[in-house]
Amino acid sequence: MASAPPPPQEAVHSGRRLLSPTLFFSSSSPLRLRPSPPPPPSAHRRRSRYSRLVAASSSSSSSSAPPPPREMPWPHVLTVAGSDSGGGAGIQADIKACAALGAYCSSVVTAVTAQNTAGVQGIHVVPEEFIREQLNSVLSDMSVDVVKTGMLPSIGVVKVLCESLKKFPVKALVVDPVMVSTSGDALSESSTLSVYRDELFAMADIVTPNVKEASRLLGNVSLHTVSDMRSAAESIYKFGPKYVLVKGGDMPESSDAVDVFFDGKEFIELHGRRIKTRNTHGTGCTLASCIASELAKGAKMLHAVQVAKNFVESALHHSKDLIIGNGPQGPFDHLFKLKSPPYNVGSHQNFKPDQLFLYAVTDSGMNKKWGRSIKEAVQAAIEGGATIVQLREKDSETREFLEAAKACVEICKSSGVPLLINDRVDIALACNADGVHVGQSDMSAREVRELLGPGKIIGVSCKTPAQAQQAWNDGADYIGCGGVFPTTTKANNPTLGFEGLKTVSLASKLPVVAIGGINASNAGSVIELGLPNLMGVAYALVESQDERVDYAELHVAAEGEFAEAQRL
Numbered sequence: 001m002a003s004a005p006p007p008p009q010e011a012v013h014s015g016r017r018l019l020s021p022t023l024f025f026s027s028s029s030p031l032r033l034r035p036s037p038p039p040p041p042s043a044h045r046r047r048s049r050y051s052r053l054v055a056a057s058s059s060s061s062s063s064s065a066p067p068p069p070r071e072m073p074w075p076h077v078l079t080v081a082g083s084d085s086g087g088g089a090g091i092q093a094d095i096k097a098c099a100a101l102g103a104y105c106s107s108v109v110t111a112v113t114a115q116n117t118a119g120v121q122g123i124h125v126v127p128e129e130f131i132r133e134q135l136n137s138v139l140s141d142m143s144v145d146v147v148k149t150g151m152l153p154s155i156g157v158v159k160v161l162c163e164s165l166k167k168f169p170v171k172a173l174v175v176d177p178v179m180v181s182t183s184g185d186a187l188s189e190s191s192t193l194s195v196y197r198d199e200l201f202a203m204a205d206i207v208t209p210n211v212k213e214a215s216r217l218l219g220n221v222s223l224h225t226v227s228d229m230r231s232a233a234e235s236i237y238k239f240g241p242k243y244v245l246v247k248g249g250d251m252p253e254s255s256d257a258v259d260v261f262f263d264g265k266e267f268i269e270l271h272g273r274r275i276k277t278r279n280t281h282g283t284g285c286t287l288a289s290c291i292a293s294e295l296a297k298g299a300k301m302l303h304a305v306q307v308a309k310n311f312v313e314s315a316l317h318h319s320k321d322l323i324i325g326n327g328p329q330g331p332f333d334h335l336f337k338l339k340s341p342p343y344n345v346g347s348h349q350n351f352k353p354d355q356l357f358l359y360a361v362t363d364s365g366m367n368k369k370w371g372r373s374i375k376e377a378v379q380a381a382i383e384g385g386a387t388i389v390q391l392r393e394k395d396s397e398t399r400e401f402l403e404a405a406k407a408c409v410e411i412c413k414s415s416g417v418p419l420l421i422n423d424r425v426d427i428a429l430a431c432n433a434d435g436v437h438v439g440q441s442d443m444s445a446r447e448v449r450e451l452l453g454p455g456k457i458i459g460v461s462c463k464t465p466a467q468a469q470q471a472w473n474d475g476a477d478y479i480g481c482g483g484v485f486p487t488t489t490k491a492n493n494p495t496l497g498f499e500g501l502k503t504v505s506l507a508s509k510l511p512v513v514a515i516g517g518i519n520a521s522n523a524g525s526v527i528e529l530g531l532p533n534l535m536g537v538a539y540a541l542v543e544s545q546d547e548r549v550d551y552a553e554l555h556v557a558a559e560g561e562f563a564e565a566q567r568l
């Protein structure tokens with residue numbers, strides 16, 4: 001007997017229908033999985049989205065029921081382009097560019113290319129009907145602000161796109177007429193030229209050809225000078241877009257990168273730095289996606305173009321020495337900003353609780369008294385054995401404080417000692433310090449984390465178990481607890497004593513450093529308490545002129561007791 005046919009390839013998971021992945025791929029005839037939902041007209045979609053917002057706010061004022069969650073509109077770009085397996089151009093570049101500029105990016109894939117830094121090895125065009133299906137799926141459901149086009153491989157694909165755009169109008173259309181890759185490989189049939197010119201350009205807000213593409217669009221005219229670029233922009237404008245940007249990045253004669261922007265009346269030359277790098281693969285896609293992102297955010301066209309140009313220039317600059325692939329044209333890093341403070345996750349040493357062991361806190365009063373600079377005080381503390389430093393400068397002017405902080409960052413970095421800034425998140429950001437220490441009347445650790453990012457150290461002063469719990473909830477790395485003894489360095493600071501320190505340390509989920517009136521003669525007694533989570537002592541009151549001696553003495557006292565406490 002023949003075995004029963006296999007069940008349909010569907011799975012049910014959490015109440016949602018999951019389609020077997022095998023159903024998704026078909027090289028020639030895409031399966032229609034289910035009919036697309038009838039698309040509501042775009043204007044209606046937009047009205048309903050905003051009317052819900054209005055309804056939400058008016059209902060909240062007239063009833064005592066909690067208001068429904070408010071929608072947060074996100075600038076949305078849909079890219080209609082080809083996939084680049086090498087990740088430098090096409091859809092992949094578009095998504096990264098939009099993300100870098102803060103726009104959401106959905107994608108309709110027109111072709112899958114086998115591509116790397118040497119060139120394009122193969123192209124697999126997605127069937128037109130399936131491109132239509134993707135367009136329907138996105139445009140019928142999501143409020144797309146701007147459509148950006150890249151590789152449109154055939155007349156049929158351009159026509160499908162034009163039909164979809166008529167059915168689902170969007171705020172703006174950015175057309176990057178990608179025809180030939182920089183490696184010289186054709187990405188679009190030459191027959192598409194006419195439909196680009198006659199249909200798509202008329203719907204476009206901006207068309208962004210490079211010099212080679214402009215030449216092709218105009219019947220292979222030769223373009224060598226900026227004046228030729230102006231003429232080309234004027235001719236392309238006649239096909240119907242509202243603006244034209246002819247990009248001169250690949251003009252051999254120009255020493256700087258000049259682009260010509262034309263709005264139908266005026267030519268504007270946009271000059272940029274030409275960055276010497278092999279990593280220029282995907283600059284065209286990126287520029288167009290950045291323009292689209294800015295338009296989606298509501299920018300005017302010239303401003304959007306300027307922002308896009310600046311972004312590409314910065315990205316090329318930051319990526320000029322990257323090595324990805326062995327071919328002549330490499331990709332660049334769209335997300336280079338993630339490597340700068342405050343997002344440089346992992347580029348600094350990660351916080352280790354035992355770094356709290358001997359915690360030096362600067363005191364401007366003391367520095368003035370002994371006629372030394374903050375930098376000298378920090379240097380001396382490190383030489384005396386300090387394992388972490390906090391700049392606590394309550395009466396410095398901002399500029400003066402920042403200069404001192406920058407100098408201290410260098411000293412601390414070369415000694416492998418983390419440098420924290422007391423209270424001033426702005427100073428910490430500006431000097432790229434390792435973190436910040438805040439108190440109960442300062443910005444909360446949660447807010448500081450938002451500003452500094454995940455890679456920085458955040459400490460919070462806590463006098464109660466509830467505050468210690470809150471610091472943990474807020475994502476702090478350690479707590480400071482005190483004053484353990486009476487202090488002269490901080491006015492109106494209640495003394496907690498050993499009992500208070502013990503209560504907080506026992507309750508804390510974070511490592512603790514004790515502070516307040518600690519010196520070489522009493523540090524041992526604090527460590528001796530052997531409290532769980534107590535990792536060290538903080539010390540600012542410098543009675544002698546030489547912090548090296550002070551810290552060294554403290555170090556010996558604390559270390560001896562620490563070893564003793566651990567032994568017990």
Ligand SMILES: Cc1ncc(COP(=O)(O)OP(=O)(O)O)c(N)n1
Binds near residue numbers: 441460
């Ligand atoms: C390690 C450490 N613990 C506590 C404090 C005190 O911080 P805060 O309560 O914000 O008071 P000020 O230092 O800002 O006067 C600290 N600085 N360091």
Ligand SMILES: Cc1ncsc1CCOP(=O)(O)O
Binds near residue numbers: 486
């Ligand atoms: C910031 C801070 N919080 C409690 S005491 C203090 C200052 C440092 O204390 P001391 O000078 O007593 O070591």
Ligand SMILES: [Mg+2]
Binds near residue numbers: 422423437439
């Ligand atoms: Mg403070």
